Amino acid sequence: MSIEENVQIVKDFFAAMGSGAKQRLLPLVAEDIEWIIPGEDWPLAGTYRGHAGLADVLQKASEEVEMTYPKPLEFVAQGDRVLVVGVATGKIKATNRTFKDDWVFAITVRNGKVTKIREYIDTQALARASETAASPRL
Template sequence: MTATPTDIVRDFYRKLAAGDAAGALCLMAPDIEWITMWHYKVQGRGPGPVAEGLFKPLMAEWTSFSLVPTEFIADGPTVVSLGDFKGVHASTGKMSEARYAHVWTVGDGKIMRFRQYIDTLAIAQARA
């Protein structure tokens, strides 16, 4: 049975929750486009730039964090996940709880595009 776009997105969150960043990266298309709203910027396309521009600095800045999806809305290859980012900032020790919406585009069994919308004020308050 072929995995649906929602199955692939759920698998991405499961792999991140299990600490399997490499497994999460393997779910991405070689030319994935990754768009974020906060200070982490992914330069270029592909899993490598996502690891360098997002995963590494995110893990360095937060002593712990989780992405907890609470709802999935799917329409063909597009999946929207709504949920919560929860994390403890390494420098300030402050806890952040920020609501997010992630918009995923999946094709040929791979994540082709990611767009993030997040409560940047909640993140900024934890960083200050």
């Protein structure tokens, strides 16, 4: 596929995620998708695999975090890789603490499907927003 087609698939993926339409999202991702969210001490950190893992991370996100994603600021593509640069703001529901997260998603597209997502995020901001009064980080 062309670079332009790969970028469009990623844009469609973000649009489907934003709409919450799972039926629009699944056709865009490979059955063996891998989504890596780095960090510790915040609810979404982990590696999620396959359609079941995708459903799991999206369910966790809806239960644990309120986020707004303005339209991604920039798409940078080369070959089968599309980098998406953006910002999210929101709060961790359990603590009611807010955060601002500047992020980059490194997305691999193969055969017209999203196959891998690796997030580069502000893990410290998210961990701090996840802290409870009883267990602050030192």
